[in-house]
Amino acid sequence: MDWEAVRLSLRLASASTLVLLPIGLILAYLLAFGRFRGKAVVEALTSLPLILPPTVLGFYLIVALGPRSPIGHAWESLTGSPLVFSFSGLLLAQVFTNLPFFLQPLVSSLGGVDRRLLEVASTLNSSRSGTYLRVALPLAWRGLLSGVILSFAHAIGEFGVVLMVGGNLPGRTRTASIALFDQVQSFDMAGANRTAMLLLGFAFAVLVCTAWLRGKDPLWR
Amino acid sequence: MALRANFTRDFSSGPRIAAEFQMELNRFGITVLFGASGCGKTTILRCLAGLDRPDMGAIFAEDVPWFDAASGRFVPPHRRHVGYVFQESALFPHLDVRGNIAFGLRDWSSQDRTHRVSELLRLMGLEGMERRRPVELSGGEKQRVAMARALAPRPRLLLLDEPFASLDRPAAEQLRHELRHVLQAMKMPVILVTHNRDEALSLGDHLLLMREGCICQGGSPTEVFAKPDSREAAELLGFGTVVRTRIAGRTEGLLRLLAGEIELVAPDPGGEFNEAYACIRGEGVSLERHGSGAVTQRNRLAGRVTALHHLGPLVRVQMDCGFPLESLITSWACEDLALAVGDPIHALIKATAVIVIPIEG
Numbered sequence: 001m002d003w004e005a006v007r008l009s010l011r012l013a014s015a016s017t018l019v020l021l022p023i024g025l026i027l028a029y030l031l032a033f034g035r036f037r038g039k040a041v042v043e044a045l046t047s048l049p050l051i052l053p054p055t056v057l058g059f060y061l062i063v064a065l066g067p068r069s070p071i072g073h074a075w076e077s078l079t080g081s082p083l084v085f086s087f088s089g090l091l092l093a094q095v096f097t098n099l100p101f102f103l104q105p106l107v108s109s110l111g112g113v114d115r116r117l118l119e120v121a122s123t124l125n126s127s128r129s130g131t132y133l134r135v136a137l138p139l140a141w142r143g144l145l146s147g148v149i150l151s152f153a154h155a156i157g158e159f160g161v162v163l164m165v166g167g168n169l170p171g172r173t174r175t176a177s178i179a180l181f182d183q184v185q186s187f188d189m190a191g192a193n194r195t196a197m198l199l200l201g202f203a204f205a206v207l208v209c210t211a212w213l214r215g216k217d218p219l220w221r
Numbered sequence: 222m223a224l225r226a227n228f229t230r231d232f233s234s235g236p237r238i239a240a241e242f243q244m245e246l247n248r249f250g251i252t253v254l255f256g257a258s259g260c261g262k263t264t265i266l267r268c269l270a271g272l273d274r275p276d277m278g279a280i281f282a283e284d285v286p287w288f289d290a291a292s293g294r295f296v297p298p299h300r301r302h303v304g305y306v307f308q309e310s311a312l313f314p315h316l317d318v319r320g321n322i323a324f325g326l327r328d329w330s331s332q333d334r335t336h337r338v339s340e341l342l343r344l345m346g347l348e349g350m351e352r353r354r355p356v357e358l359s360g361g362e363k364q365r366v367a368m369a370r371a372l373a374p375r376p377r378l379l380l381l382d383e384p385f386a387s388l389d390r391p392a393a394e395q396l397r398h399e400l401r402h403v404l405q406a407m408k409m410p411v412i413l414v415t416h417n418r419d420e421a422l423s424l425g426d427h428l429l430l431m432r433e434g435c436i437c438q439g440g441s442p443t444e445v446f447a448k449p450d451s452r453e454a455a456e457l458l459g460f461g462t463v464v465r466t467r468i469a470g471r472t473e474g475l476l477r478l479l480a481g482e483i484e485l486v487a488p489d490p491g492g493e494f495n496e497a498y499a500c501i502r503g504e505g506v507s508l509e510r511h512g513s514g515a516v517t518q519r520n521r522l523a524g525r526v527t528a529l530h531h532l533g534p535l536v537r538v539q540m541d542c543g544f545p546l547e548s549l550i551t552s553w554a555c556e557d558l559a560l561a562v563g564d565p566i567h568a569l570i571k572a573t574a575v576i577v578i579p580i581e582g
Binding site: 114119123125126127128135138139 | 270271272297298299300301302303304305307309311313314315324325327328370371374376
């Protein structure tokens with residue numbers, strides 16, 4: 001078992017979920033309650049990673065983050081190291097890729113919150129952001145928790161984008177799902193099986209959790 | 222300090238909602254917006270609270286524009302300091318009673334907040350329920366918490382949208398009675414929306430009558446209920462009989478009216494007119510089985526019972542006396558007279574029970 005890759009996967013998924021949280025909370029607010037022009041565009045952009053082939057996404061991320069792009073250039077002149085093929089680059093890519101997995105359950109939960117409760121809050125001297133934090137989010141906690149779990153789990157499992165943006169550098173960008181790919185490539189079927197079982201068990205546990213959170217029939221009685 | 226409102230709100234379906242009125246802030250007084258369901262009462266409250274935005278006009282709280290279509294100014298609800306109580310309490314389900322009441326006190330010091338919450342628990346009769354969740358409360362208790370929550374931050378104006386409609390009758394009457402004292406003690410100006418006549422009469426200091434989106438009459442509740450100034454207002458205010466009549470004669474402050482061939486005597490409101498609506502409350506019409514002769518009532522009409530509607534302790538009797546006439550009697554009286562549909566009957570109406578609304582032109 002490539003424990004280094006597993007540790008990296010966990011570190012990457014935790015970090016990307018943490019970075020995702022504030023960005024996702026703001027976007028979820030705009031998508032659930034905002035009334036502005038171009039809302040459909042924002043909705044489409046944040047859902048894009050759901051249906052786009054990871055290679056397409058990865059390719060454009062390389063272009064956008066590469067040393068010749070403004071972002072990549074600025075990053076390199078600030079930190080002295082390139083953004084692509086690094087942990088930070090992977091983190092950025094992961095945040096974007098996992099956004100829809102965070103947003104979808106949360107936005108749908110927020111949509112189910114009784115509007116009158118939000119109106120009452122506003123008549124009790126509560127600003128819009130205050131009402132969001134004190135009323136809407138606590139009442140949409142299932143969606144919020146589902147979003148955190150799903151985006152974390154998806155970050156663990158992501159393969160295509162990580163390979164494209166991160167390459168395959170042991171200890172730096174080789175995650176568990178990429179280690180599995182390596183193991184198969186080198187005919188280490190026993191090792192591949194162990195890694196695959198670990199990822200399978202994790203994904204299954206996550207889905208049981210979110211199904212239970214949705215209040216649907218849990219898988220046990 | 223006065224609140225001055227003069228605005229309109231348009232909807233793609235339904236009539237335009239228009240409001241024009243003034244009321245005093247900084248002192249106790251209950252203004253009742255009275256009208257049938259769907260006439261736009263709630264829209265007016267929502268516009269005052271800032272939950273809805275009018276299309277034209279302005280709302281001023283003294284010199285501060287809460288809304289002004291001309292300058293495009295709009296103060297959001299959380300800066301208006303207006304309390305709002307919905308028909309179905311709308312308590313925060315994730316907070317207990319204490320948390321609900323304290324919701325609007327976020328900027329208060331924790332000592333002041335605790336003190337204020339205890340004060341409201343006491344005023345609204347909710348002591349001992351601090352830790353209960355909204356699901357553990359009865360309808361009446363929920364509405365008490367909703368009122369305590371709205372009153373806690375000391376709003377400048379309290380808006381009540383049919384707050385008793387979801388309660389059973391005893392609970393509603395009890396709360397109504399207590400609420401008036403609490404509001405008076407707090408010197409709270411209030412606007413109450415209702416379609417319940419008892420509520421309008423027992424709570425209101427000032428009454429605004431609403432019909433089809435417009436405020437059509439205003440005044441003290443007893444005055445408005447006694448003297449509607451239009452046929453629609455009369456119907457809204459529960460006059461069971463509204464009939465169009467011609468003036469047949471005037472003598473010594475009395476009018477002789479003709480509803481078809483039937484003569485009615487009524488007090489003369491004065492003024493030039495040839496036609497008028499005669500409006501009669503069901504309570505003002507007594508019934509008699511056999512014509513017994515001399516009575517004090519000026520109007521004595523022979524007719525036939527066409528329908529009986531039982532309303533708990535009361536019975537609404539509909540008759541044909543040459544025009545449709547309605548009487549409201551107790552169910553005991555109905556039994557004593559052994560009334561049945563088709564029976565001949567005499568209706569007795571005092572002249573003073575007939576309200577005359579002149580028809581202009």
